[in-house]
Each structure stands twice: as C-alpha cells, then as structure tokens.
Amino acid sequence: xxxxxxxxxxxxxxxxxxxxEAAILAAAREVLAECGYRGFSVDExxxxxxxxxxxxxxxxxxxxxxxxxxxxxxxxxxxEATDTGSLAGDLSTIGRGMLAAWRSSxxxxxxxxxxxxxxxxEAALVVLWERFMPPWTEPVRAVLGRAAMRGEVxxxxxxxxxxxxxxxxWRRLLTGQTDDDxxxxxxMARLLxxxxxxKP
Amino acid sequence: xxxxxxxxxxxxxxxxxxxxEAAILAAAREVLAECGYRGFSVDExxxxxxxxxxxxxxxxxxxxxxxxxxxxxxxxxxxEATDTGSLAGDLSTIGRGMLAAWRSSxxxxxxxxxxxxxxxxEAALVVLWERFMPPWTEPVRAVLGRAAMRGEVxxxxxxxxxxxxxxxxWRRLLTGQTDDDxxxxxxMARLLxxxxxxKP
DNA sequence: ACCTATGGAAACGTCCCGTTTCGTTGTCGC
DNA sequence: GCGACAACGAAACGGGACGTTTCCATAGGT
Numbered sequence: 001x002x003x004x005x006x007x008x009x010x011x012x013x014x015x016x017x018x019x020x021e022a023a024i025l026a027a028a029r030e031v032l033a034e035c036g037y038r039g040f041s042v043d044e045x046x047x048x049x050x051x052x053x054x055x056x057x058x059x060x061x062x063x064x065x066x067x068x069x070x071x072x073x074x075x076x077x078x079x080e081a082t083d084t085g086s087l088a089g090d091l092s093t094i095g096r097g098m099l100a101a102w103r104s105s106x107x108x109x110x111x112x113x114x115x116x117x118x119x120x121x122e123a124a125l126v127v128l129w130e131r132f133m134p135p136w137t138e139p140v141r142a143v144l145g146r147a148a149m150r151g152e153v154x155x156x157x158x159x160x161x162x163x164x165x166x167x168x169x170w171r172r173l174l175t176g177q178t179d180d181d182x183x184x185x186x187x188m189a190r191l192l193x194x195x196x197x198x199k200p
Numbered sequence: 201x202x203x204x205x206x207x208x209x210x211x212x213x214x215x216x217x218x219x220x221e222a223a224i225l226a227a228a229r230e231v232l233a234e235c236g237y238r239g240f241s242v243d244e245x246x247x248x249x250x251x252x253x254x255x256x257x258x259x260x261x262x263x264x265x266x267x268x269x270x271x272x273x274x275x276x277x278x279x280e281a282t283d284t285g286s287l288a289g290d291l292s293t294i295g296r297g298m299l300a301a302w303r304s305s306x307x308x309x310x311x312x313x314x315x316x317x318x319x320x321x322e323a324a325l326v327v328l329w330e331r332f333m334p335p336w337t338e339p340v341r342a343v344l345g346r347a348a349m350r351g352e353v354x355x356x357x358x359x360x361x362x363x364x365x366x367x368x369x370w371r372r373l374l375t376g377q378t379d380d381d382x383x384x385x386x387x388m389a390r391l392l393x394x395x396x397x398x399k400p
Numbered sequence: 401a402c403c404t405a406t407g408g409a410a411a412c413g414t415c416c417c418g419t420t421t422c423g424t425t426g427t428c429g430c
Numbered sequence: 431g432c433g434a435c436a437a438c439g440a441a442a443c444g445g446g447a448c449g450t451t452t453c454c455a456t457a458g459g460t
Contacts, residue, residue, distance in 0.1 A: 009438070010424070011426060011427095011438040012425080015428090015436075016436095017438070037319055037320060038319075038320045042416080042417075042418085043416065050439080051439070052438065052439040053440095054418095054420085054437095054438085054439080054440095055437075055438060055439075057418070112319040115316075116315075118375070118376075119237055119238075119315065120238045120316060121238065133375070160384055160387045160391060163384075164364050164391070164392075166367075167364065167368040169367075170367060170371050171367035171371075174318065175328065187356070191364070191392075192364075210407060210455075210457085211408085212406075213456070213457040215457095215459095216406075220406090220408095241446080241447060251407080251408070252407065252410090253409095253450090254407085254409095254451085
C-alpha cells in the first residue's frame with residue numbers, strides 16, 4: 001500500500017484527521033520493517049508519511065508511544081487463543097508463535113526498540129512496564145490459570161513462571177536469536193511445567 | 201597562536217600511556233554511576249578524564265567496548281564462587297548477588313547500556329553475544345555442572361536452565377526491578393531446580 | 401638524530417531530537 | 431453567515447552527541 005505524496009493532506013478542520021494517523025502508523029511500520037529499530041527516526045517516519053513532525057508529536061509524545069502503537073496494530077491482527085490441553089504444549093505453542101511473529105513482522109523490532117528506549121528514559125520505562133507488559137503477558141497468564149485449575153502448576157508459582165517464560169523469549173529476541181529452535185523451546189516449556197504441581 | 205599546555209597527561213612516547221587508560225576507565229565508571237546509561241556520552245567521559253576523544257576511540261572503538269570495559273573492571277573486583285550444596289541454594293545466591301551488584305555499582309547500568317546498544321547496532325550485538333555473555337554465564341554453568349553430577353539436573357537441561365536464569369535476571373534489570381525480592385528469587389531458584397533430575 | 405606512535409585540543413560535518421513559528425484549511429458554535 | 435478554533439504541513443531552530451580529522455608536542459625505539 002503506497003502513500004500519496006504529491007498532494008499533501010490538508011487539515012480537515014478543527015479535528016483529528018484519520019488519514020494522517022493511518023499514514024503515520026503505516027510509515028512507522030514500514031520504516032521499522034525496512035530499516036529496523038536502528039533506522040527508526042521520527043524524521044524518517046514524517047518524511048515517508050508526508051506528515052509534519054508536530055503532527056506526530058501531537059498524538060505520540062514519545063518514540064516509545066509510536067513503537068507501542070505499531071506493536072499494538074500488529075498484534076490486533078493476530079488474536080491467538082491457545083489450548084492444547086497441557087501446560088507444556090501451551091507454553092511451547094505460544095513461545096514458538098511469538099518468536100515467529102517477531103521474525104515475520106515489525107513487531108519484533110518494535111519490542112527491541114521499546115526495551116532499548118526504556119534503558120535511557122524514565123518515561124519510556126513506564127510505557128514498557130505499564131502499557132506494554134500487561135497485555136503482552138496476558139495469554140501466558142490465561143494458559144497458566146487453566147493449568148493451575150488442572151493442578152499442573154501451583155497458583156503461587158504463576159507469577160514466577162510468567163517471568164521466566166517472558167525472560168526466556170526476551171533474551172532470545174534481544175540477542176538476535178529469533179530462529180525456530182524447536183527443541184530448546186519445547187525443553188524450556190517442559191521444564192517450566194514440571195515444577196511443583198500435583199502430578200497426574 | 202600558541203597556547204601553553206595546562207597541566208595534563210602528555211604522551212610518554214610511542215607506546216600506550218597506562219595513566220590515560222586508567223583515567224578514562226575511571227571517568228567512564230564515574231559518569232555511569234552518576235548519570236546512568238542515559239547520560240553516558242563519550243564527550244562527557246573525555247571531558248572528565250581530561251583526555252581527547254581520539255584517545256578513547258583508539259582503544260575502545262565503540263561505546264559497547266567502553267561499557268564492557270567498565271563492566272569487566274567492576275567484575276574483576278568480585279570474584280565469587282558459590283557452593284551451598286544444593287542447586288536451588290546456589291541459583292538463589294547467585295541471583296541475589298547479581299542483582300545486588302547491579303544495584304550498588306555501575307555494572308547494572310553498563311549491562312543496560314550493552315543491551316540497549318545491541319538493539320541498534322550489529323557490532324554491538326556481537327560484543328554482547330561473544331564477549332559479554334560467555335564469561336557472565338560462567339558461574340551459572342559451573343553451578344549447574346556440579347548439580348548435574350549430584351543428579352539434581354539432567355545434563356541436557358543445563359543449557360536451557362542457564363537461559364531461563366539469565367532471562368529472569370535480565371528482564372528484571374531491564375525493567376528496573378533490581379530490588380532484593382528474596383521470595384520471588386528463591387521461588388524461581390526452587391522451580392528451576394525441581395525439573396527432571398533424579399530426586400535424591 | 402630521525403622515525404613513529406602516542407597524547408590532548410579543537411573543530412569538523414552529520415544526524416536526530418523535541419520545539420516553535422507560520423500560513424492554510426475546514427468544522428463547529430454562535 | 432461568520433468568526434473562533436484546532437489540526438495540518440513545511441520549515442527552521444537550538445541543542446546534543448556522534449565519529450573523524452587536523453594539528454602540534456612528546457619521547458621511546460632504532
């Protein structure tokens with residue numbers, strides 16, 4: 001989907017222009033996909049969107065906001081519910097699915113950017129911690145909730161298993177290991193699901 | 201127009217000046233401690249060290265090299281061997297020790313910087329992956345090696361447990377959670393050590 | 401005595417940030 | 431109708447940091 005750049009968008013009056021928002025998000029997605037987080041600059045997004053920087057900053061006050069928006073849009077297209085019947089199966093499926101999504105869409109670069117951004121800015125850390133993490137870990141919590149009801153995991157362990165799972169995937173993403181290492185992921189899933197629950 | 205040199209290190213001939221190296225590393229450590237990774241700029245380090253930027257770039261071609269040098273120097277002062285007799289005890293001790301070190305020294309900021317840097321640069325990713333990770337995970341591998349001999353963990357699981365452990369700590373550091381959350385850490389350690397090994 | 405690598409200072413050109421100014425556009429309240 | 435208002439794009443700003451280059455002084459190696 002290419003953008004019209006000759007005739008620039010104009011104001012449509014004293015209200016937000018949906019076309020501008022769409023163009024900016026599309027451009028951000030495009031830059032992220034082409035140049036990665038490395039080449040992700042607000043100037044470049046503005047250039048490609050045929051938009052002014054003030055327009056971007058008006059709606060996304062920080063780079064983190066923009067990255068999060070790209071990630072959210074990407075995520076909306078993939079509503080995934082997983083239920084294989086066993087905790088190990090669920091964790092493995094979700095893990096491989098997330099790595100696959102990171103490989104094949106700008107979502108991975110968006111997450112890398114969000115984390116990198118958070119190391120240098122206090123505001124960015126808040127975005128990562130309060131707006132990115134909760135929805136991101138939601139499917140994991142859902143799976144663990146069901147596993148707890150089946151007795152596969154102690155309810156008190158849910159939090160720590162979620163952390164271990166998230167940490168495993170993050171570390172892989174942040175070190176550039178997003179390949180589908182099926183053996184390792186299944187081993188990880190089995191290990192996390194063989195903790196302290198009542199054995200069937 | 202010729203200006204008189206102020207007090208400062210001079211060249212000591214056609215060889216590296218150890219005083220310059222020490223001053224630069226000390227300044228880097230100081231900036232990192234005071235301003236965090238956020239305020240860590242080569243210009244500022246040069247200013248405080250009373251050194252020229254070319255001198256810095258001559259010995260540390262990238263910011264990652266400089267960050268890694270600070271981290272290594274910090275690490276050299278804390279050679280820690282852990283052996284509590286049980287895998288859970290060892291992992292818990294190492295985990296809490298690392299978080300404590302990250303809290304109380306520039307090492308944590310150095311790691312945050314190394315990871316952030318690696319998200320934007322290919323060279324920085326190599327530094328992180330090949331020069332930082334191996335020595336950093338060494339104590340964990342040592343502990344897991346002993347645990348494998350005691351039958352507490354399957355040798356084939358060593359790799360994945362190391363990854364899970366590292367991911368757990370990284371995620372905490374990168375999201376600003378470096379407090380001594382003893383309960384969670386011990387729970388994590390217990391979970392990782394209750395995997396598939398032969399029970400004693 | 402020359403060669404050469406080092407050290408510090410300063411300045412360079414580039415990039416990007418986040419903000420400000422400006423003129424234009426069109427809607428909505430009056 | 432009509433004017434206040436807000437959003438739009440373009441351009442420019444000051445600031446900071448990057449990584450590099452030029453310059454000159456220094457002093458060990460040969």
